[in-house]
Amino acid sequence: MKKIFILTGEPSGDKLASKVISKVQKNNPNIQYACVGGTHLNSLGIKSIFNLKEITHIGFTSVLLNIFKIKNKINRTVEEIIRFNPDILFSVDSPDFTLRVAEKVKKLNNDIKTIHYVAPQVWVWREGRVKKFKKFLDHVLLLFDFEKKYFDKENIPNTFVGHPLLEEESKNKIDLTNIISNDKKIISLFSGSRSSEVNLLLPILIDFINMMNKKFNNFTFIFHTTEDNKNLISEKINNINLKNVEVISEENIKKQILNKSIFAVSKSGTVSLEICNARVPSIIIYKMNFLNFLIVKTLVKTKFANIINIINNKEIIPELIQKECNAKEIYDSVVYFLKNPELMKKQINECDETLTKIRSKTSSSDEASSVLTKFLIS
Numbered sequence: 090m091k092k093i094f095i096l097t098g099e100p101s102g103d104k105l106a107s108k109v110i111s112k113v114q115k116n117n118p119n120i121q122y123a124c125v126g127g128t129h130l131n132s133l134g135i136k137s138i139f140n141l142k143e144i145t146h147i148g149f150t151s152v153l154l155n156i157f158k159i160k161n162k163i164n165r166t167v168e169e170i171i172r173f174n175p176d177i178l179f180s181v182d183s184p185d186f187t188l189r190v191a192e193k194v195k196k197l198n199n200d201i202k203t204i205h206y207v208a209p210q211v212w213v214w215r216e217g218r219v220k221k222f223k224k225f226l227d228h229v230l231l232l233f234d235f236e237k238k239y240f241d242k243e244n245i246p247n248t249f250v251g252h253p254l255l256e257e258e259s260k261n262k263i264d265l266t267n268i269i270s271n272d273k274k275i276i277s278l279f280s281g282s283r284s285s286e287v288n289l290l291l292p293i294l295i296d297f298i299n300m301m302n303k304k305f306n307n308f309t310f311i312f313h314t315t316e317d318n319k320n321l322i323s324e325k326i327n328n329i330n331l332k333n334v335e336v337i338s339e340e341n342i343k344k345q346i347l348n349k350s351i352f353a354v355s356k357s358g359t360v361s362l363e364i365c366n367a368r369v370p371s372i373i374i375y376k377m378n379f380l381n382f383l384i385v386k387t388l389v390k391t392k393f394a395n396i397i398n399i400i401n402n403k404e405i406i407p408e409l410i411q412k413e414c415n416a417k418e419i420y421d422s423v424v425y426f427l428k429n430p431e432l433m434k435k436q437i438n439e440c441d442e443t444l445t446k447i448r449s450k451t452s453s454s455d456e457a458s459s460v461l462t463k464f465l466i467s
C-alpha cells in the first residue's frame with residue numbers, strides 16, 4: 090500500500106492540504122496517511138501525530154524563545170516520518186518548520202519523494218534560499234505563475250497549480266438567522282489563526298468596535314476564527330458584554346457570512362485572497378513586537394504586505410501596519426470607505442482584475458492532486 094505523510098505548520102496550511110488530499114482520497118482510495126495537521130485533515134480521517142498548536146509560533150523572537158521546543162518537534166517529526174516510511178512527504182507552507190523537516194528526511198532516506206505546496210515567498214525576502222531547496226525538494230507546487238522564474242532558474246521541477254482558496258465551492262446553504270439579524274449590516278473581522286496574533290490584534294479590534302458602536306447602531310461584527318481560538322475570543326467578548334459581536338469557526342458558515350458582509354478588516358495573510366474572491370472591500374492590519382518588526386524591515390524586499398498590492402505594486406487595499414494598526418486608524422479607514430461607496434466599488438473592481446490574472450484555468454486542488462498521483466505511480 091502506498092503512503093503519504095502530510096506536513097503542515099499552521100491552520101491555513103492544514104486547510105490547503107485538506108483540499109488537495111480530499112481529491113487524492115477520492116481518486117486513490119487505497120493510500121495510507123499520517124500527518125502533522127489540524128481539524129481539516131482530521132475531518133478526512135487523518136490524525137495528527139501531535140497538536141498543531143505546539144508548533145504554531147509567530148515571529149522571530151517567539152521562535153527564539155521556543156527554539157528548543159521547536160527543534161524537539163522537528164526531530165520528533167523526522168523520526169515519525171522515517172518510521173512511517175512514506176512514498177511521498179507532502180509539505181505545505183510554513184517553510185521554517187516544514188522545509189527543515191523535509192531537508193532532514195531527505196538526508197536520511199533519499200527514496201522518499203518530497204513535494205512542497207506553497208512556495209516560500211522568495212520574491213519577498215531571502216531569494217538565495219532557492220538554491221538550497223534543490224538539494225532536497227523533488228517538486229514544488231506554485232500558487233502564483235510569477236513564481237516560476239525563481240524555480241526554473243535553479244532547475245527545480247515545479248508546477249503552477251493556482252490558489253485553491255480562489256476556487257468556487259458549492260455547499261449547502263445554512264440558515265444564518267440565529268447568527269445575524271436582517272436589519273444589521275455585517276463587518277467581518279479576521280484576527281489571525283495563531284493565538285499570538287489574536288492576543289495582539291483582538292484588543293485593538295475590540296476598541297474599534299466600541300468606537301463604531303458610539304457612532305452607529307446598525308452593524309454586527311463577526312469574528313472569523315479557528316476552533317482552537319474561538320473560546321479565547323468569545324471569553325474576551327463576553328467579559329466586556331459586547332452585544333453586537335459574534336464569533337464563528339465553522340468553514341461553511343464563515344464563507345456565507347463573508348459573502349453577506351459589506352466590509353472586512355483582516356490580518357495580513359492568505360485570508361485576504363478569500364475576501365477579494367468574495368468581492369468584499371477591506372483593509373489589512375498587522376502588528377508584531379518591535380524587535381520582530383525591525384528584523385523584518387531589514388529583510389523584506391517589497392513595499393507592501395498584501396499579495397494584491399504586491400502584484401500591482403500599488404496600494405489597492407489599505408495596509409495599517411505597526412503604529413498605524415490602532416483602533417482610531419482602523420475606525421477612520423472603515424468609516425471613510427463606508428461613506429464613499431464608489432471607493433469600495435473601485436477596490437472590488439481592481440481586485441477582480443488581479444484575481445483574473447492569478448487564477449488558474451483549472452482546479453488548483455485537482456492540479457496539485459494530479460502531481461501527487463503521478464509521483465505515486467512513477
